[in-house]
Amino acid sequence: MRLLLVRHGQTPSNVANLLDTVVPGAGLTPLGERQAAAMPEALADEDIEAVYASTLTRARLTAAPLAAARGLDVIVRAGIRELSAGDLEMRPGDSPEGGLYLRTVFAWAAGDTTLRIPGGESGEEALARYDAVIAEAAASGAGTVAMVSHGAAIRVWTAARAVNVDVAFAAARPLANTGAVILEGSPSDGFKALSWAGATVVPAGEGGPAGEPVDAAGRADGPRTDEATSGCCEAGLRSIQDR
Numbered sequence: 001m002r003l004l005l006v007r008h009g010q011t012p013s014n015v016a017n018l019l020d021t022v023v024p025g026a027g028l029t030p031l032g033e034r035q036a037a038a039m040p041e042a043l044a045d046e047d048i049e050a051v052y053a054s055t056l057t058r059a060r061l062t063a064a065p066l067a068a069a070r071g072l073d074v075i076v077r078a079g080i081r082e083l084s085a086g087d088l089e090m091r092p093g094d095s096p097e098g099g100l101y102l103r104t105v106f107a108w109a110a111g112d113t114t115l116r117i118p119g120g121e122s123g124e125e126a127l128a129r130y131d132a133v134i135a136e137a138a139a140s141g142a143g144t145v146a147m148v149s150h151g152a153a154i155r156v157w158t159a160a161r162a163v164n165v166d167v168a169f170a171a172a173r174p175l176a177n178t179g180a181v182i183l184e185g186s187p188s189d190g191f192k193a194l195s196w197a198g199a200t201v202v203p204a205g206e207g208g209p210a211g212e213p214v215d216a217a218g219r220a221d222g223p224r225t226d227e228a229t230s231g232c233c234e235a236g237l238r239s240i241q242d243r
């Protein structure tokens with residue numbers, strides 16, 4: 001299966017840099033609407049057979065134009081919603097609470113899956129629900145599947161499951177609104193990332209809290225280079241291929 005994990009379009013909470021993870025969540029800004037509308041053209045070369053979205057409004061709105069263009073219904077699944085911020089909900093991404101959120105979720109990708117966001121979910125729970133939707137899509141027999149999901153969820157799941165993406169790589173590389181991570185593989189054979197943010201739709205928006213590099217004090221912090229902080233795609237792709 002070729003798997004396109006796409007972050008939703010820009011929201012007011014992204015602009016305000018807030019941890020917004022509860023359903024239904026924010027809608028799209030005018031820029032986010034344009035990003036969603038640009039998805040069919042941006043992914044024109046992809047032979048997409050199924051379009052999934054999380055239960056959050058911003059993901060459903062972003063998936064709708066792509067699904068409509070392909071004559072598909074959006075398959076809505078809670079399992080690919082954003083990683084729950086729990087008691088940290090709607091806190092600024094650049095606050096201590098935002099740092100705790102990022103350190104915790106990237107620690108999950110590093111294997112500390114029993115850690116729990118205060119008032120939220122554990123890594124075991126979050127990865128299991130995401131895995132279940134991926135498994136459903138793989139079992140459907142679809143060759144190429146697009147899933148509109150969320151910044152932290154996509155980065156953490158990819159770091160945890162793709163054989164060629166480690167935690168430092170994912171933690172150091174924000175995913176802009178409608179940026180995509182493209183993978184191939186299966187639940188039984190494993191997944192390999194083919195590109196990271198190489199399919200960002202223009203105009204790209206600003207990253208939200210999960211799009212920021214983790215705190216330098218965090219154990220999951222990766223090398224912070226110019227290309228990493230600017231979200232440059234080419235160096236990121238080279239790093240994937242080199243592993």
Ligand SMILES: O=C(O)[C@@H](CO)OP(=O)(O)O
Pocket residue numbers: 007008013014018019020021082149150151152207208209210211
């Ligand atoms: O802002 C973000 O980066 C995260 C957390 O709020 O979520 P989303 O990708 O859904 O915007």
